[in-house]
Amino acid sequence: MSYADISLNGYASIVAGRVTTGTEFLADYPKAGVYDNDWSFSPDTTVGVQLIANLNDNLEFVIQGISNGAADYDVDVDWAYINYQVNNEFSAQVGRKRLPLYYYSDFFDVGYAYYWIRPPVDNYTWQISHYNGLSLQYQPYLGEWDILVNLYAGREDSEDNELLGFLSSASIDETWKNMAGIVTELSKDWFEFRATYMQGQLDRTVNDIVTDEDVKQKFSGISLNFYIDDFLILSEINQYIRSDSDIHVDTHMLSLGYQWKLGNYTYTPHITQSSLQQKENLSGGDEEHTTNSIGLRWDYNKSTALKIQYDKTKDRGVTIPVLGDSETLSLGLDIVF
Amino acid sequence: MSTKNIKSTSIHYLICIMLAFPVSCILSKVSFAGESSGVLVVSEFSSVRKVSVLDIRRMYLGLPSPTNSLIKNTVINFSDINVYNEFLKNVMHMTDRGYRRKIIKRIFRQGGKKVREIHSIKELVKYLEQNPYDVSFMTKDVAMKTKGIKVVQVIW
Numbered sequence: 001m002s003y004a005d006i007s008l009n010g011y012a013s014i015v016a017g018r019v020t021t022g023t024e025f026l027a028d029y030p031k032a033g034v035y036d037n038d039w040s041f042s043p044d045t046t047v048g049v050q051l052i053a054n055l056n057d058n059l060e061f062v063i064q065g066i067s068n069g070a071a072d073y074d075v076d077v078d079w080a081y082i083n084y085q086v087n088n089e090f091s092a093q094v095g096r097k098r099l100p101l102y103y104y105s106d107f108f109d110v111g112y113a114y115y116w117i118r119p120p121v122d123n124y125t126w127q128i129s130h131y132n133g134l135s136l137q138y139q140p141y142l143g144e145w146d147i148l149v150n151l152y153a154g155r156e157d158s159e160d161n162e163l164l165g166f167l168s169s170a171s172i173d174e175t176w177k178n179m180a181g182i183v184t185e186l187s188k189d190w191f192e193f194r195a196t197y198m199q200g201q202l203d204r205t206v207n208d209i210v211t212d213e214d215v216k217q218k219f220s221g222i223s224l225n226f227y228i229d230d231f232l233i234l235s236e237i238n239q240y241i242r243s244d245s246d247i248h249v250d251t252h253m254l255s256l257g258y259q260w261k262l263g264n265y266t267y268t269p270h271i272t273q274s275s276l277q278q279k280e281n282l283s284g285g286d287e288e289h290t291t292n293s294i295g296l297r298w299d300y301n302k303s304t305a306l307k308i309q310y311d312k313t314k315d316r317g318v319t320i321p322v323l324g325d326s327e328t329l330s331l332g333l334d335i336v337f
Numbered sequence: 338m339s340t341k342n343i344k345s346t347s348i349h350y351l352i353c354i355m356l357a358f359p360v361s362c363i364l365s366k367v368s369f370a371g372e373s374s375g376v377l378v379v380s381e382f383s384s385v386r387k388v389s390v391l392d393i394r395r396m397y398l399g400l401p402s403p404t405n406s407l408i409k410n411t412v413i414n415f416s417d418i419n420v421y422n423e424f425l426k427n428v429m430h431m432t433d434r435g436y437r438r439k440i441i442k443r444i445f446r447q448g449g450k451k452v453r454e455i456h457s458i459k460e461l462v463k464y465l466e467q468n469p470y471d472v473s474f475m476t477k478d479v480a481m482k483t484k485g486i487k488v489v490q491v492i493w
Contacts, residue, residue, distance in 0.1 A: 007450045009444050062448040106447075110445040113442060139400060141395075144430040146398070188430075189435040
């Protein structure tokens, strides 16, 4: 009997926060994690464990389980797929993966991987975060540059969707089907460019009544990041269009950071603005909110970071307000292991 | 300024540039002479084969190794921070921050093993002895003096 070569990775974010002005702050849209006026660990606290089993030289099984405070610490399967390495440049995956719409979508819950407490909230507002299907990755040789082309196709069925249920107080089942997308990335030590496009169809059932069926939707986005000496400039601009429902949403994010090395520690102060704006439509859709954030990351060692962040959200939606204006203070500890 | 003076000044500049170039070349050679090149090392009993430096870079980023190389894992030699920095500069073409950012992203986006870090030559030799398909790097000078390992190729 032979045993597979198994490796284990993990991450954890322990975050406490409270709204200091206003009543509520939607910190985690996909899982509907909300802060109010009392200190709470639930909205952003997360633990994840990743297990990779090498079945042979070309085949591995990858599974990642995650427990979020926002989901009452239930353990969910974040990834579960078989990876087949065709050659040095091509690989194919079949199974469940995160839906790579935005720059941080793949590692949204891995707080250690970015300097904020959470990725800028106004960008990461979608109700579907995963897909079940097929993914092809191509990582060719390009000298000092790294390139990734990812093609994927699949669907996700979400019963009693957390975000839609939270925003509408109804039981909503949502399916994103016939999804097909492409992500391309070009990066170097000091520069990253990412472009993404996805199209598919949506079905929605509200309190067991079908309200949407085969509705076409498109998502596109571009990210540009610069790491110049100690300065970091991170940016993201995205667009979501559902023409049949007259829904057109634009989001953007711009962030500046500075990495300050002092002895054995690195401190990264940062400021960020993120916004979501929906074009007004005939059914009164006018969701619009902006969040300005200021924060500090302290890299205590190679696998531990401490963070503090202050977010000020302005909610301008009249027909579709989210949770109103708010100011929120959050403190976090991120580790990878 | 007369035309004669301009000509004379130009000739002086030209002579200075012509002298400066070979002098700077000699100086650069002198400074390189004090440094040792970097090599890829394995256990002395390993059958690992030579690969391109580009492949070594990709393997240290967590990408698969060429199957004919027989290399299984890469190991970071942290026994000397200057050697690690030379490795990053000459092979990875990135800073420590950039490298760590890419590794974290790779692990938690695509799944992947962490790159093992070893902090002393003694430990490194012991590890390579126990893992004959794993590779690491060190300066040629240190590799020549260290027993139990062999050089696969020069990488910088």
